[in-house]
Amino acid sequence: MIPIIKFVVRNSNYVSWSSSSVTANGAKVLWPSTLTVSFCTNNNDSEKKPSVKKTSKAMKAYLERARKHEEFIKKENLEYQIGKRHLANMMGEDPEFFTQEDVNKAIEYLFPSGLFEPKARPFMKPPEEVYPPQKAAEFDEAGRPYHFLFYTGKANFYKLLYEVVENINNLNKYEDRMIRKHLTPDPTQAMSMIGSQWLPQDVLEHRLVEPLHESQYAAFKLAFDRLVSHPYSYRVRDFIEEYRKPLVNQVALQQIPEPQYDENGRPYVTTTNCLRKRSWAEVTVRGAGSGKISINGQGLDYFAEIQSREQILFPLIMTKQLKNVDVEAKVIGGGPSGQAGAIRWGIAFCLRSFVDKEMIEQMRLAGLLTRDYRKPERKKPGQAGKRKKFTWKKR
Amino acid sequence: MTVLGVIRLSVLTVPRNVSLYRRGNEEFLHKTYSSYGPHYVKPHVTTEKRKELIESGEAETLKLIPIKAALNYETCSVFHDELTRKFTNHVMRCGKKALARELIEKTFEKIKRIQLEKYHKTPEDQKESIIKDPVKILHDAISNSKPLLELTPVKRGGVRYQVPVPITENRSLFLAIKWLITSAKDKDRKIHFPEKLAWELLDAAANQGRVVKRKVDLHRQCEANKAFAHYRWS
The missing domain is CATH 1.10.455.10 (Ribosomal protein S7/S5)
Incomplete structure (x- = not known):
């Protein structure tokens, strides 16, 4: 079960936070509607009563579950609406025009969290997004399931695998026929997997309305890979492409900043927040230069190690801009390797404004424009370091 | 007392770089823990290698595939030698x-x-x-x-x-x-x-x-x- 935290705010507190009295009115308008929910659902129940004799126990249980879920979502929705109004009032904004984006901002401001994982931090979202959708009835009034794979527990998932195998078998039969006719598959129509990937696990889960285990997702990929590797797989192109997601060139989508001009008329570009390991850097690249490099006021000899110096020069050598630009960098935190990495990324990012598109693609291929998100492994309690243990003496 | 919405803690996600392989009749799950996604590929650092990619047309296929960051010892310098580094x-x-x-x-x-x-x-x-x-x-x-x-x-x-x-x-x-x-x-x-x-x-x-x-x-x-x-x- 996922733990739920309910934040209770006392009236006195929250009056002191926001001075307007509209907030109280807003709450009053919404409160009575909670009572009506139960009446509505009671009415629904009474309508179903005549068919009670025929329905099976499973159907009854399902109807009960569905009703409860609907009720629950309604209640959560109401709470969400009220919460949103309160948040709007607390932030001193109009509750009518308070969007989800504003809610996120307000939550981040009111409940600042130091937790590393963003998904573990507090959030407030509409209940439809938080609670997974539920399946409709999978069996008839007599309790007989509609789906032939109902008793696998994951009917939609196994149905998908079944379809894949059926397709493979059909293609095999087709291939046999073609071999008898001395025909070969058309190479011009061969399936190309470039530019797309299999649906990620969460998207697939959402589409199948079934939670999947990692191994089941792996089985999905394996089965589809087998189907794709069939020489006649292009005959089921539509079926395969339903389960593929196109890839996007993220680097091409990034906006390349136009160079600004300083008092001497030289173009320059600054990249802030260049990060690598525990280092932070701010890099400025100036055009029409002569290859001067200054790091925290020093030259390239700021780094004692040659490897770090090589890293600084890497993007400059690659783009052949070593003698055309000047580099100024401010760097703090971390060690020499991390600092050099941060500056390297900053220089590469700035240089995009000084080179042509082909060279930017080259830099991407060389891995200069990717941010290296790897972090030092954490220290563990009961150990001297991340992996190192304390000295162990038997006695 | 008023209730301020629902704020919940979601379950931490597990890494998704998972593949299935078979040895005999048994199936094994192979998991890799990487800060990059499963479809990231290694960078092509040297100038010759990149030239080759363009000539063979492989660079076109790589256009949509994300590339890992170059490691901290990799460089395209002519003075760099892979065997010397090893x-x-x-x-x-x-x-x-x-x-x-x-x-x-x-x-x-x-x-x-x-x-x-x-x-x-x-x-x-x-x-x-x-x-x-x-x-x-x-x-x-x-x-x-x-x-x-x-x-x-x-x-x-x-x-x-x-x-x-x-x-x-x-x-x-x-x-x-x-x-x-x-x-x-x-x-x-x-x-x-x-x-x-x-x-x-x-x-x-x-x-x-x-x-x-x-x-x-x-x-x-x-x-x-x-x-x-x-x-x-x-």
């Missing part, structure tokens, strides 16, 4: 890469001095045969020291037989580097490591010396034990 890493002890690199650079300087001296002493018509590039000498030394076979103990009927087995390219490279370094470390206390290593490399590059002898000895032993070769599969 050798440096084997010389390195306790993660002191700067020291290891310094030792290798001193070795190269020594080699250069020795070869230049030799070059100036030789008569004019034979001068071309002398290699003056230390990196070239390192490459030659390693390729001359690489063994093809190895002896592994296999127990059959209570007796341990030394069975010759072919080794992979990687293992062969590792053994060559290891032999070169160990023979250079086996030295007089007054001689420095770079000096001894320079001599060893020059010897091996000329297809003589201790390391090449070690390789030849191993090959000879493998030849002598070739009657046991069938124990590898029976």
Whole structure:
């Protein structure tokens, strides 16, 4: 079960936070509607009563579950609406025009969290997004399931695998026929997997309305890979492409900043927040230069190690801009390797404004424009370091 | 009292780099824990490699595939040599890469001095045969020291037989580097490591010396034990 935290705010507190009295009115308008929910659902129940004799126990249980879920979502929705109004009032904004984006901002401001994982931090979202959708009835009034794979527990998932195998078998039969006719598959129509990937696990889960285990997702990929590797797989192109997601060139989508001009008329570009390991850097690249490099006021000899110096020069050598630009960098935190990495990324990012598109693609291929998100492994309690243990003496 | 919405903690996500493979009748899950997604590929750092990609048309296919960041020792500099880097890493002890690199650079300087001296002493018509590039000498030394076979103990009927087995390219490279370094470390206390290593490399590059002898000895032993070769599969 996922733990739920309910934040209770006392009236006195929250009056002191926001001075307007509209907030109280807003709450009053919404409160009575909670009572009506139960009446509505009671009415629904009474309508179903005549068919009670025929329905099976499973159907009854399902109807009960569905009703409860609907009720629950309604209640959560109401709470969400009220919460949103309160948040709007607390932030001193109009509750009518308070969007989800504003809610996120307000939550981040009111409940600042130091937790590393963003998904573990507090959030407030509409209940439809938080609670997974539920399946409709999978069996008839007599309790007989509609789906032939109902008793696998994951009917939609196994149905998908079944379809894949059926397709493979059909293609095999087709291939046999073609071999008898001395025909070969058309190479011009061969399936190309470039530019797309299999649906990620969460998207697939959402589409199948079934939670999947990692191994089941792996089985999905394996089965589809087998189907794709069939020489006649292009005959089921539509079926395969339903389960593929196109890839996007993220680097091409990034906006390349136009160079600004300083008092001497030289173009320059600054990249802030260049990060690598525990280092932070701010890099400025100036055009029409002569290859001067200054790091925290020093030259390239700021780094004692040659490897770090090589890293600084890497993007400059690659783009052949070593003698055309000047580099100024401010760097703090971390060690020499991390600092050099941060500056390297900053220089590469700035240089995009000084080179042509082909060279930017080259830099991407060389891995200069990717941010290296790897972090030092954490220290563990009961150990001297991340992996190192304390000295162990038997006695 | 008023209730302020629902704020929940979601379950932490698990890494998604999962693949399924089969060994016999059993299925295994292979998980990799990486800060990059499953479809990221390694960067192509050297200029030649990138030129090749463009000529073969593979660069077009890579256009939509995300690339991992280049590692902190990778560079497209013409002075960078992959084998030298590998050798440096084997010389390195306790993660002191700067020291290891310094030792290798001193070795190269020594080699250069020795070869230049030799070059100036030789008569004019034979001068071309002398290699003056230390990196070239390192490459030659390693390729001359690489063994093809190895002896592994296999127990059959209570007796341990030394069975010759072919080794992979990687293992062969590792053994060559290891032999070169160990023979250079086996030295007089007054001689420095770079000096001894320079001599060893020059010897091996000329297809003589201790390391090449070690390789030849191993090959000879493998030849002598070739009657046991069938124990590898029976």
